Amino acid sequence: MRQPLVAGNWKMNGSKAFVAELLMGIKASSGGIQATELAVCAPFPYLYLLEELLAGTPIRYGAQDVAFENDGAFTGQVSVKMLKDFGCHYVIIGHSERRQFNAETDAMIARKYAQAIANELTPILCVGESLTERQQGQTEAIVARHLDAVIELNGVDALAKGVIAYEPVWAIGTGLTATPEQAQEVHAFLRTRIAAHSQPVASQVRILYGGSMKSNNALELIMQPDIDGGLIGGASLKADEFLAICQAGDAAVKATAV
Numbered sequence: 001m002r003q004p005l006v007a008g009n010w011k012m013n014g015s016k017a018f019v020a021e022l023l024m025g026i027k028a029s030s031g032g033i034q035a036t037e038l039a040v041c042a043p044f045p046y047l048y049l050l051e052e053l054l055a056g057t058p059i060r061y062g063a064q065d066v067a068f069e070n071d072g073a074f075t076g077q078v079s080v081k082m083l084k085d086f087g088c089h090y091v092i093i094g095h096s097e098r099r100q101f102n103a104e105t106d107a108m109i110a111r112k113y114a115q116a117i118a119n120e121l122t123p124i125l126c127v128g129e130s131l132t133e134r135q136q137g138q139t140e141a142i143v144a145r146h147l148d149a150v151i152e153l154n155g156v157d158a159l160a161k162g163v164i165a166y167e168p169v170w171a172i173g174t175g176l177t178a179t180p181e182q183a184q185e186v187h188a189f190l191r192t193r194i195a196a197h198s199q200p201v202a203s204q205v206r207i208l209y210g211g212s213m214k215s216n217n218a219l220e221l222i223m224q225p226d227i228d229g230g231l232i233g234g235a236s237l238k239a240d241e242f243l244a245i246c247q248a249g250d251a252a253v254k255a256t257a258v
């Protein structure tokens with residue numbers, strides 16, 4: 001089994017006080033998590049707090065977006081180098097909310113992916129279909145398009161330097177979770193598609209599930225053979241709930257080892 005990763009995506013939530021309290025809560029109880037990797041992805045202004053408060057802990061952190069250029073006249077953008085300057089390990093790329101509200105295209109996302117790996121920042125590449133696309137039977141075509149854009153620009157080996165997150169748009173923040181079978185089906189499709197280019201990369205790359213993952217459904221999702229953890233939105237804003245999902249990662253490892 002690949003090591004599970006449970007990453008929180010705080011989205012546009014928080015304040016200095018909220019972030020400090022949440023991190024203290026996560027730090028206080030994360031010692032019991034043995035086999036699962038923990039990470040949190042914060043809004044840019046709070047990265048300095050993560051650098052300060054997570055120093056000396058195994059908890060990794062990152063941002064939720066990055067520019068596809070390194071520096072220069074790009075008002076409002078934040079570069080990979082800047083994220084590295086604050087000790088970031090991860091960056092979320094191509095989240096559906098950025099595709100939807102910021103008109104990010106597959107080409108832009110592929111370039112962001114390239115910038116991240118060129119600077120040894122680990123991208124978490126999000127792919128996923130909308131409800132209409134699922135109802136029209138286009139799920140596989142959509143996630144394939146999202147994945148292929150990154151492979152075409154960066155080569156398949158680049159996927160081994162990142163993480164993929166399957167996030168069905170209809171399950172994000174809606175309380176509607178994909179069933180373990182629905183999620184596994186898409187995860188297996190993605191892995192098979194990668195295997196057509198490289199079996200070693202397909203075996204190695206972690207594919208997270210995201211979309212209303214909570215403590216009460218995490219275990220059965222992470223127990224699926226091609227689901228390697230979660231990208232958690234709402235439930236990552238409560239330390240207890242987030243840690244309970246991390247514990248589900250540990251429980252999945254334990255159950256698989258038996």
Ligand SMILES: O=C[C@H](O)COP(=O)(O)O
Pocket residue numbers: 009095167171172173174175210211212213231232233234235
């Ligand atoms: O990046 C995280 C996903 O968008 C999932 O969000 P959610 O757990 O609030 O549904």
